[in-house]
Amino acid sequence: MTNSTAYHVQTRTRASTAAGIAAGIIILVLIVLPAFASRGLIQDMFFILTMLVLAQFWNLLAGYGGLVSVGQQAFVGMGAYTLFGAAILWGIDPIWALPLGGLVALAVAVPTAFFVFRLQGAYFAIGTWVVAEVVRLCVAQWKAVGGGSGTSLPRNVTGDMMGLTFVQDLFGVRAAAAADIVTYWLALVLAVLTIGGIYWLLRTKSGLALAAVRDNVEAAKALGVNAARMKWLVFLTASFGTGVAGALIYLQKGRISPDAAFSVNDWTAYVIFIVVIGGIGTIEGPIIGVIVFFLLQSFFADFGAWYLMALGALGIVIMLFAPKGLWGLFSDKTNIQLFPIRRRLSGGIITQTEE
């Protein structure tokens, strides 16, 4: 038997197959979770899932694209304000306003990229921060949504939200609890799409090009990779996703102000810690990181400033002594990768000689 496809390229491993099955089961459990979970747990899960989305997109930027942004709050805030503007001023159903939030964030990202791509490395980081400040100060001038002091989402906006009565009837809960369930499901969909989408992207040819640019720009260019195009691709993708997540977060919060929606601590510092603690440059890292972050927050948040100080110190220590984060430590020891992207050759000569 002669085999014309003697070699084949494979990324799947046994661990990744098991992880795929486990992920399917976890997603199923998370879908039916509102049937038996308390409202508090649903809200906690919403927080975890939305932070996970933000962390995955920041990881795509910094870990894969080499673009260390400290200005992602610009896109969270733009997404959120788009939702409020669309719902309050134009009466658009908030569910439809979510993708709109992503699109507006994308629209802001284009001129932003034009400015910040002129800056290299660390200066890029502060450049994104400046742009985020500019966006915050401009939005604070928007009097129709409360200017500098912010505004609340009117009760009827969430009350008339698509799917709300269905959930109310399904679980026999009041409107407020039903709204939490709807936003939770949306967060779940967003998280699954984000992780799935990023994993897909990294396994395509573009993903390979991205990794090449990250590892060595000059070598990648020499092989014909368009490095500038990859940077744009990653930056715009991340801004869209971050915008949608921002809109969803503020749909659930129901109250917005420029200082909160454009907070560098909430939407960038925490996200960076999640990625760094979990392990930068891996898809597993942010997942581990967000769980660790949530546990730390639930046990120690009462300590206020001490907690944040410890979080900052933990980030420094991990960066100094275990720069690949918790998942990196685990993965290096066990050689397990749940979302492998490395291509391996198999088959070929070995199968030929077996004949």
Place this chain on the structure above:
Amino acid sequence: MIWVDTLVQGILLGGLYALFAAGLSLVFGIMRLVNLAHGDLIILGAYLILVIVSVLGLNPFLAALVALPLMFCFGWVLQRVVLNRVLGEDILPPLLVTFGLSVVIQNALQEGFTSDSQRLRPGPVESASLDLGIVTVGVMPLLTFASAILVIVGLNQLFYRTALGRAFRATSDDPVTAQLMGIRPDNLFAVATGIAMVVVTIAAMYLGVRANFDPTIGPARLIYAFEAVIIGGLGSLWGTLAGGVIIGVAQTMGAAINPEWQILAGHVAFLVVLLIRPRGLFPRAQD
């Protein structure tokens, strides 16, 4: 008339921003490190001066003199123990470590001094002013600007007239060859950060005398400093002063039109310069 006054106030404010920026520029020039905690270190310096004022009962000017060596040592240790470990090709570790440091300093100050705003009180000089005919200027802003010029002259003298400055420049140009000439970069970097902290302390004193401060305002100072450095062009201290002046004038002009536009106007000026001259007005370093 009002515009001349606004312009002069803006130029003098630029002196303060140049002081914020000089330390940042120095550290970047020598070791290509961007310290995201720079703004918080300025605020830390202001609190240190405040503590010295209240414990020893000194005037803020004298207290700053006491703080100078302390901050130098702090910078030296910080560089030796933490920052030297993260220098290298990869830009991620220094960014994330200094970002973590920023969070730690902010919250430590919050815990130690609460979030109440504080002020340094130097006495009658605070409200003294000088009539220059066309405009009347405050003595403190004038002193700030003069100090900025002195600091820049001093740093330039250090760079181009001393053996230490030669070692700085050599390491900045080519660290490997500099080591062959007997220079120890880790020690040199620690001295550089120490000197940057001395500049930070001077900036901190003028910041504290000029306006109220609290633990959360560090990041905004970092942004002003960064804008001044980029506008001026990397590697040029006089450029940094020009950058500070541009930010300062833009801010006071913006505020004169609408008080809400003060900060925004500064940022917009920065973006405009970035658009027209991506490498700054007086670029020198080739990075």
